[in-house]
Amino acid sequence: MSFELAKHWPETFRHAKKHSPFYRELFRGLKGVPTLPTLPTTDKKTLSERNLDFLCVPRQRIAEIVTTSGTTGKPLLWMLTENDVQRLAVNEKISFTCAGVTARDTVLVAVAMDRCFIAGLAYWQGLRELGCTVVRVGASSALLVLEMIERLQPTAIVAVPSFLRVIADKARETKFDLKNCSVKKAICIGEPIRDHAFQLNPSGHAIESAWGAKVFSTYGVTELANSLCECAAGVGGHLHDEQLYLEILDDAGNAVADGEVGEIVATTFGVEAMPLIRYRTGDCAALFSKKCKCGRTTPRLGPIVGRKNQKLKLKGTSLFPSTLQMVLESTGGVEQFVIIARAESELCDAIEIVICGDVTTTTLREAIQARAKIVPQIRQASRAEIEKLQLPPDARKRRTFVDLR
Ligand SMILES: [Zn+2]
Structure with a gap:
């Protein structure tokens, strides 16, 4: 058992069992603190059907409510206490640090801050926690992004790869010299920039060449209020193991070997409002535990190679x-x-x-x-x-x- 698992699991289990109607029912009759892999998994379907039964705190303690896709046709509500928002900030701070972003950076947040998305909130919180200068340009205008690059000389940008390509097209059209601009790091969310051998895919290549910047892939799941970001070695997103525990399972629910692809199953640590235990994300990837070139010893999650079901x-x-x-x-x-x-x-x-x-x-x-x-x-x-x-x-x-x- 890993150090972080041993340290955080008992409290996570007790909190969920005591306060969440869903887990109270699921774990009824269990004595003591069971070993994590012996417990049943949950999935998005259960989360959607029993949405608020996962809530462990009174509604007045909720600071932020975000949504993500559900399975019932209605978006899934996800709630965070003030401490959960702070946990999110710390998570993103570690993620950005992993990508080499520091307090000296000016960062364009070119993702939606509204429409109940967690991503914009998370990046904004994390960059503020890190002490960066943040410019919330959003994802609706490529021209606005170019204008801010020219006026503010930002050093990094957070965006969806396809939007980075839209900005590059707009730069070409308006004769803006993007390749020699101040932005040297592009944190890419939501779409792959690497194949499963960690090589840049055509989209990753196109962004690096148009922007003259290094791309960093990051993977996040709303319900986990967590993201895993690559370091400069580009060999998988580093897991923040004091906040999240990952298992990679095969179709039969058994753990696969290190480096083998399976479904990502996650347990959150330190979450107050909606903790999750053995949550099947539906995404498939491999986890690598060998020490990284950057010196970090935390496991790395490889590129997402596929989905378990129909999820678009x-x-x-x-x-x-x-x-x-x-x-x-x-x-x-x-x-x-x-x-x-x-x-x-x-x-x-x-x-x-x-x-x-x-x-x-x-x-x-x-x-x-x-x-x-x-x-x-x-x-x-x-x-x-x-x-x-x-x-x-x-x-x-x-x-x-x-x-x-
Ligand atoms: Zn690394």
């Missing part, structure tokens, strides 16, 4: 088809629809929604953006075309989600 991953967020289905079903005027998922890259799907009915694509896009936090491609088609997509000759039943990944 899109530009820094993820959602289930049911979320889109629910929006489409509840928007007036939509008569027929089909959602098509295609693989854009290993970790990013392209979603096309084909509809017919008396509704404009603008109205629908706004409804989807408000409730699913994505901006999909929407196309009007004839009823006949949609029915053909819903019921191809080889299908046994009509479907509104077509997985072509």
Whole structure:
């Protein structure tokens, strides 16, 4: 058993069992503190169905509420106490330190700060904790980012890779010399920049070459209020083992060997509001325990190589088809629809929604953006075309989600 596990596990177990209605029920009858791997796992489905049964504190102690995709069609609510927000700040501080960011850096936070996302909040808190100068440029205007680069000479940027590429395109268009700009580090969230051999993928290469900056991959999960960021060696995100314990499990639920790919299953340490024990993230990756070139001895999580189920991953967020289905079903005027998922890259799907009915694509896009936090491609088609997509000759039943990944 690792030092941090031995140190934090008993308190984590007791807190969850005593205060969370879900865990009280799950662990009923257990005496003492059981060994972690002997306990059952939970997943997003249970989290969605029993959402507030995971809450361990009275509502008046909640400082921040964020959301992430659920499985019931409604976003999952995730709550943090003031101490949880501070834990988040410390986590991001360690992550940014890992990427070599220091108090002397001026950092552009080019991710959404609103729409109930945790990411913007986490980065902002962490950079402030680290003592950096933070510029919350957001993710809506490439021109604003370029203007701030010119006026403030920032040294680092946090963004989704696809947005970094949009900014690079805008720089080319406006003859802005991005390659020689002040930004030397790009912390990349939500989309892969490496393949599973840790080599930069085309997106990672494109960003490094356009920006003249080094890219750092970071992986985070809202419910864990935690992220793992690469160091300069670029061989996996370093785990903050005083805050999080990871197991990598195979389909049968057994631990895989060091360096083998399996599902990431996490247990949070030090969380007050919504602690999680053996939570199946649905993401698959490998964990490496060998000491890193940077000298850190904490385990490293390799690139996410796949998903366990239908979860759609899109530009820094993820959602289930049911979320889109629910929006489409509840928007007036939509008569027929089909959602098509295609693989854009290993970790990013392209979603096309084909509809017919008396509704404009603008109205629908706004409804989807408000409730699913994505901006999909929407196309009007004839009823006949949609029915053909819903019921191809080889299908046994009509479907509104077509997985072509
Ligand atoms: Zn390292």
